[in-house]
Amino acid sequence: MPGPPKTPTHLALVKGNPSKRAVNKKEPKPPSGVPPIPKHFDKMGKYWFKRIGEELDAVGVMTTLDGKALELLIEAYTEYRQHCDVLAEEGYTYKTVSATGEEIVKAHPAAVMKSDAWKRIRAMLAEFGMTPSSRSKVGAKGPAEADPLEEFLKKRK
Template sequence: MKGRKPKPTVLKIREGNPGKRAINKAEPNAPDDVPSCPDFLDEVAQEEWHRIARILSDMGLLSTADRAALAAYCTVYSRWVHAEEQVRKFGTIVKSPDKGFPMKSPYLTVADQAMETMRKFLVEFGLTPSSRSRIRVDRKTAADDQFDLFVGAG
């Protein structure tokens, strides 16, 4: 299927449905729970998981259904961090292994590809300034929280 991906209904509603397109009333609802961090992630990826999962949860944009996508993002983040460490260590230009000619570091290629993949995931999760600016979230005030506690909704 070609063309622009459909926007998730939750994002469409939070943005105020600016295009006034029909809301999918049959869209499945994913559970709101924060997914558990997969054991297979390396240390850097696990640290990013805990950092970003808290942010997404606070924004109301994380579900247990997002576990694989979040794990993929964290894996690519870790790859980017490790590649950038190697670029700092060896530089952006290295000698080719066969004849010693200057060439672009393979680590720079890995870092660039990982960064582009990260950007795509960040947009999907609403974690870039431009993608975040299109999302509207109803913010609760302290008075709202007190009222919820009073009526037993909190």
């Protein structure tokens, strides 16, 4: 799918619709709230799932359908932390002996896995608007406030 991702309907309505493209009036509007914590998480995963879920819900970004996306973020984060702990204990390199008998310094495998986990974390943080640059691109409902436009339109009917 080429091009930038589609702008959510509520943002298109707020920004205006200069291209005059049809607005999806049947776009799903899942209820806000923190989804249940996955049972397979360890203690650290459960803690971060609950904490970040509540933070996102407080700013109006989290819905009950976002559980899997939040799960991916938390899994990547806990994996990242585990690799950090391993590297702090064992170091970023290790020495081995080649077939010819010379000593070679190699990068620790956990360093590559840590880098991969970091990339996944950054991508998921951006999806939820949790980085300074991505915050402006995510439409947050904010704490359960009534939409003035919807209230006005209801009164007119």
